[in-house]
Each structure stands twice: as C-alpha cells, then as structure tokens.
Amino acid sequence: MRWIRLYAALIVLPVAACTAATPVPALTTPPPAATTTGPVATTTTGPVATTTGPAVTPPSQQATPPAPVRKPSPKRDTCLGAVLYTFDPGRAGTWPRPCIEVGGVVRITPHGPWDFGVAPAGRVDCFYEGGTHECRLVGTGAVTFTTSSARKLTVDVVAAVSPRRPSTECQTSGTYVLDASYGGPPWAAICLRTAVTLRIEHHGPEGVTASPAGLMSCRYEAAVRVCRLLKAGTVRLTVVNPNETRPLTIVIVR
Known part of the structure; x- marks a missing residue:
C-alpha cells in the first residue's frame, strides 16, 4: 500500500507544478459606455441660410397672369346715315359736331357767296345758289x-x-340717267348704291373716263353707255365734248 501512496504522490506533484507555473489571467469587465445627459451635438457642413423676406417662386413654377380684358371701343351710334344736314350759321352758343356717313349732304344757309371756306377741299363737292352752300x-x-x-x-x-x-x-335702286349732251350747268356730286345702274345718254363711244378704275364697268351701244357699280368708293367721271369737259363725282356705297 505504501508504494501505491508514493506513486500517487509522484503523479500529483507534476500536475501541481504545472498548475503553479502558468498563472491564469484574471477576467476583467470592460467599463460601462459613457452616457451623456446634455443635448446631442449636430454637425452641419455649412451655415444654414435663413431668409426674412417672402419666399421666391422659381420662374418655371410661377403662375401665368391672366391676359388683360380689352373692352371693345364704343360704336358711334350717334352717327347719321347719308342724310341732308341743314345748319344755320347764325346759331348762337356752342356749335355741334355731327357725324355723317360719306355720301351725305351738308347745307349751310343762310349765307352769302363770300367768306366761306372748307378744309380739306378734297373731301367735299360744293356749289352755291340763292344764299345756300350745299356740299356733298x-x-x-x-x-x-x-x-x-x-x-x-x-x-x-x-x-x-x-x-x-x-x-x-x-x-x-333703279337707274340713274345722266344726260351727257353738250351744254348745261355743272353737275353736282351724287351718291348711288351698288344696286343702281348708271345710264349715260347722248354721247359717242369715246370721251368718257372714270378714275380710279375698277369701281364701275360700262358697256356702250348706240350713243348709250350702261354702267354697273362694282364696289364702294368715290369715282370721278369725266365726259369730254367738243370745247367742253364736264366732271361728275359719284359716291358709291353698298
């Protein structure tokens, strides 16, 4: 039994020596993570721009303003047609300013033959007789x-x-007859609608002209010229006879 105890001692001794030679490091617990009780800091890469005025909308997002509404110009309902307008130059107070369609007639009476003027002269055709100036x-x-x-x-x-x-x-409507024979008083200007036929009698095939061209179309046969009025405008008809030239102004309206 003695040798058994000796043998056991020999076995335990190396184990103890080995155990004592290699120390086992103590386990350490890492310190707890640091906690902060203050506000968390926020990192920015640049200054934050602030505006104090109203927000500006980019041009591509701006609403298109509505187009202005244009009111039509008022019509001159006070204008008269091609009528006879008689005026007394002795009238007191403020004189009116009438509005009359082309082709109308202004008659100023009573007035003598002198000290009477019209401007511009090309917009009227006037004659005088018996204390009256009458202007087409x-x-x-x-x-x-x-x-x-x-x-x-x-x-x-x-x-x-x-x-x-x-x-x-x-x-x-109807037919307007013009006697183009030699002699007679000057012709006063006339106004005809396009539905009227102009008939020029007692004149040969030559010596009748109209200016401007294109407002009337004429056909001649047996000393008679029949003319159709084609469109609105003012035409000057000239009739040439031996030793005489007679003009006639015609206002053509639709």
Whole structure:
C-alpha cells in the first residue's frame, strides 16, 4: 500500500507544478459606455441660410397672369346715315359736331357767296345758289366749314356701315340717267348704291373716263353707255365734248 501512496504522490506533484507555473489571467469587465445627459451635438457642413423676406417662386413654377380684358371701343351710334344736314350759321352758343356717313349732304344757309371756306377741299363737292352752300361729303375724315363770322362747323365723315343707317341722299335702286349732251350747268356730286345702274345718254363711244378704275364697268351701244357699280368708293367721271369737259363725282356705297 505504501508504494501505491508514493506513486500517487509522484503523479500529483507534476500536475501541481504545472498548475503553479502558468498563472491564469484574471477576467476583467470592460467599463460601462459613457452616457451623456446634455443635448446631442449636430454637425452641419455649412451655415444654414435663413431668409426674412417672402419666399421666391422659381420662374418655371410661377403662375401665368391672366391676359388683360380689352373692352371693345364704343360704336358711334350717334352717327347719321347719308342724310341732308341743314345748319344755320347764325346759331348762337356752342356749335355741334355731327357725324355723317360719306355720301351725305351738308347745307349751310343762310349765307352769302363770300367768306366761306372748307378744309380739306378734297373731301367735299360744293356749289352755291340763292344764299345756300350745299356740299356733298365725298371722302371720310373730319371736314371743317368756316363761315363769314369766322366760326367753324366740324363734321366727322365716316364710311357706310352694315346694317345700313337711313340714307335719304343716296339712291338705293333703279337707274340713274345722266344726260351727257353738250351744254348745261355743272353737275353736282351724287351718291348711288351698288344696286343702281348708271345710264349715260347722248354721247359717242369715246370721251368718257372714270378714275380710279375698277369701281364701275360700262358697256356702250348706240350713243348709250350702261354702267354697273362694282364696289364702294368715290369715282370721278369725266365726259369730254367738243370745247367742253364736264366732271361728275359719284359716291358709291353698298
């Protein structure tokens, strides 16, 4: 039994020596993570821009403003048709400014043959007889009549409109006969609608011209020239006879 105990001692001794020679490191617990009780710091890469004015919308996102509403210009419903307008130059107070369609007639009476003027002269065709100046309106625009008292009457001449206004001074239908034979008083300007036929009698095949061209078309046969009125405008008809040239101004309206 003794040798058994000795043998056991020999076995335990190396094990103890080995155990004592290699120390086992002590286990260490890592310290707890540090905690902060203050506010968390936020990192920014640049200064934050702030604006104090109103926000600006990019042009591509801006709403298109509505187009302005244009009111149509008022019509001159106070204008008269191609009528006879009679005016007394002795009238006191403020004189009117009438508006009359081309082809109408302004009659100024009573007035003597002198100290009477019209400007511009190309917009009227006037004649005088028995204390009366009678002027056919043959062109559009303002026309000013100056009387012997130096007072002025201004008339606004406008083109004919549709629907038609009452126009007592323009022939509207049928045939207008012009005697183109030699002699006689000067012809006063006339106003004809396109539905009227112009018939020029007692004249040969030559010596009749119209200016401007294109407003009327004529056909000649046996000393008679029949003319159709094609479109609105003012035409000057010239008839040439031996030793005489007679002009006629025609206002053509629709």
